[in-house]
Amino acid sequence: MDFGLLESLNLLGALGFFIFGMKIMSEGIQKAAGNKLRQILSSMTRNRFLGVFTGFLITLLIQSSSATTVMVVSFANAGLLSLVESIGVIMGANIGTTVTAWLIAFFGFKIKISSFALPIIAIGFPMMFAKKSTLKSVAEVLIGFALLFLGLDALKNSVPDLNQNPEVLSFLATFTDYGILSTILFVLVGTIITIIIQSSSAAMALTLTLLYTDVITFEVAAAMVLGENIGTTITANLAAIVANVHAKRAARAHLIFNVVGVIWMILLFSFFIDLVKWLWVPFQNGLTAAIPDIGSSQEELQLSLFHTVFNIINTLLMVGFVPLIARVVTKMVPSKGDMDEEFHLEYIGTGMMLTTEAAILEAKKEVAKFGKLTKKMIRFIPKLLVETDKKEFKHLLARIKKYEEITDRIESEVSNYLAKVSEGELNSSASERIRSMLSIINDLERIGDVCYQMSKAIERKSDKKVWFTPEQRQNLKEMFDKVDQASDLMVKNLEQDYDLVQLAKANELEKEINKLRNKIRKEHLVNIETGEYNFASGIIYNDLFSSVERLGDHIINVSEAVAGEV
Template sequence: MEYGFYDILQLIGALGLFLFGMKVMSDALLKLAGNKMRSILAKMTSNRFLGIFTGFLITSIIQSSSATTLMVVSFSNAGLLTLVESISVIMGANIGTTITAWLITILGFKVSMSAIALPLIGFGFAFTFLKKEQYHNWGNFIIGFALLFIGLQFLKEAMPDLKNNPEMLSFLSQYTDLGYLSILLFLFIGTVLTVVIQSSSATMALTLIMTAQGWIPFELAAAMVLGENVGTTITANLAAIIANYQAKRTARAHLVFNLIGVLWVLILFYPFLRFISWFTTYLGSDSPYANAAAIPVAISLFHTMFNIFNTFLLVWFIHPIAKLVERYIPVKLLPEKEIDEPKFLNKVELKYPETAIATLVKESKYLYKNAIFEIVSHALNIHREDIKSDLKLKKVIKKSNILFETDIRELYATKVKHIYGEIISYATKAQSALDLNEDQNNQITEIKIANRKMVEIIRDVKELSRNITLYLNSDNKYIQKEYDKLRKKVAKVLRVIHLFRTEKDNLKYHQTLLKLGEEAKESFHKGNLDMDKLIREDLITVDMASSLVNDSDNVNDMIKKFIEIAELLYGKKDPLFNNGNDPS
């Protein structure tokens, strides 16, 4: 019996069905548990062991180390995970992916799932008719689960039988008796297969079937498993090509981690395999060297033990691995864009709610820090560095008597208008395209509100700036003094917000902001009394008084908006944004 072209097509088709089942199952699980899993990923990485457990838990549940790794890369790109946290999660994902191998070994080789696979598809299909999305996802999970094992059964049947094709065994024998060279060759084959198929689970299934059919011995199957661990890192590295340096570092760390593991196992290859053989017989199975039927269990055990040992060996070297990767991929600052272009918004981050929200927060904070703060400071005729300094505000106001050339309209058009529009557009897309829970939807709405208030402040400060320019040039010392008071009020709020967003222990500055907000509300009556006195005593003109009343109201309104912006952008203590990567 010859193995012809049609048989090869059947083998490819069976592999395709297996992969499709794996994808349907994984996607359904991701939808069922995605929000919760991403929340866990963002919050449970405070130390390396929690990170490992998180990676293991997520991968075990969604049954895809690639999905977990891509999630980690996306979170790194958005600045939600540090490099050290990302490495620990990937370590856990490597252990979690071994669950799939056991699933295939136990249910695909020890138990015949093909008998119940079709009834399972019918059962799952019935769920897809239900209106509730959760039931629909459960139906897809059941269908994917059944298709996976139907594909596995077809794979076993499509794989050529060496008893009827002895010439294949003679062909393979040329490459199985080369000692360590054979080990390296099959390691390479495992790597290439995983890169081509883009699924370590599918390559593992092929490896298990090849051992069960007697194609390759235990040690060469183990070498292929090592190759699969290298090949699976390619997915993350491909995803990181269009990402920033943080995501590239995470992907390279995954590669380095797996390469180091493969290297030490290759050095201890035969002693390690003897240990696996002993452990397999200790658990009650036959030795993989004596019985080919025992190889699938031994290979699954090898896969699990390799990843567990590698993780707990290298967990103590996470920081050196991080430093190595940081040295290989240095910090790459984002290229200088035109002043009116967004710095952080990109389509990559629109994949998950958490990364979209983090990106919107970063872009909004950047807009405040690099445009709103500058424009308002210049409109007040004060240098930003003086506001951020420890110099007393009375001296800051006194020294800032040289008028700036400030065109608020032009600054708004070049520094704010386009970015504001992009932020609102990005936020609207996130709300319409992503599956947001109520809290996430509220967060995005609050970000939109904060940005709208920033634009309103620019409108408010425009008239104030004109009168500051007019009256600081006036010979009337009383109107000069009143406008200096207004400038000082706004400068004080700007300084407290600067401290609130930059100091770690910022509770006292938050309290100060709230106090300044109350003072702004109460100052309306006191301000009117002061102005009445100035008018009665003919110390200022009626026009001056009119401008002063309007500008005083404007300043109080601006202060209220500034405090609301600070609350919305910097007052949230969500663990998603408290990892040191926030561009405050």
């Protein structure tokens, strides 16, 4: 039988089948345990060693090192993890992903789990129609698990039969006699395969299948596994190209960690292969004692042992250098500093697909930053009101105009991001949080509009040479002081856990702002009647104190939305 186009398509289709099953299973686990995973990450990463264990545990649970890496980046953006803690978790994820290889090597080749795939789907399918979102997620896990091993079974059957295609092995054999150069070549092959199929787990499944069917030798398979360790980091770096500075740093750290590990492994490759084969003897004895029917072919399990031992030793060697890696990647990807003058989203990474929980955390951090920007904008207005230097006056006007444009664009970007998050399956808590944030960014954008309108009123005042009395200036100053206090509290509420926000102080400040506005308006009407100041001054003055009160309205709306009162 020739291995032609149809056979190649069958092989690619089987690989796609496996990847789809892995994706469905991983997403189901993340949906079912999203909040728990967040709690684990935030409570178990107090130092780099706990971080390693946490990364291992989470990757073990969700069966995807890429998903763990994305989650780590998201929580680092949200302020739950430092860069050093993030690197520790990524190291642990490298160990956790080796469990996938063990599952494939044991269940995929030693036990015919594909025979149970359809019954597993039969159990999971009715659960897809359950009302509880948790049951739906469990159904996805079961169905994804079944599809994964059906895909693996199809993969085994799609690999060319060497009895009928001996030229495949003879072709590979020509590249196996060049010592370290051969190792480097097959490392590159493993890297390229992983980049092409965008999944280290799928690349590992393909490598195990080629080893199982004797298409490649154990040494070639081990070199390909090393390449897959590099390939999975390149995938993350490609995703981080359009992401934020935190994502880039985490991706670079992952790349440095794995590349350094592969370099020292290539130099000690022959010695390490002998070490794994030596370790395999007692491991095999223990495994055979526990499972007498393990079977005669052991190379797939040996490859899984090689993968695990390499990642454990590499982590033990590198964990002490985590602070150094953090400093290196910080220099590689420097922060742009205070970029409030330029439009950008610092926390929302557009290049990575996130879980709902992680996406909401990133949006929350971005909304808090938006709140700080509007508070800064509010403080420009009283400065503009008392500024006498014409050059500085024009500069302030230009800054306020630029900030107003920024608020419009931030509202648009964040609302679009939240709309995309809403397209996924949401529990009631997530849905309520997204509604709150949409309300918050609308009010923050309106604060920008009001500030801009006030700046134009002050500009008219300057152009027309309109002067305020000391009483008018003092009244406006008192109102701005109250609004400043309210905006400080608003930002504080945006930065803390929404469930902990109390509205008593915010409501008190809102009442004081309204009371002061009413007092000023009453005095203003009397002063207009008695001719204390001219009509032009009165109109601009009325616009300003009314606008300040509107700022207070939008500020209290934000705090109420944070507390869930929308």
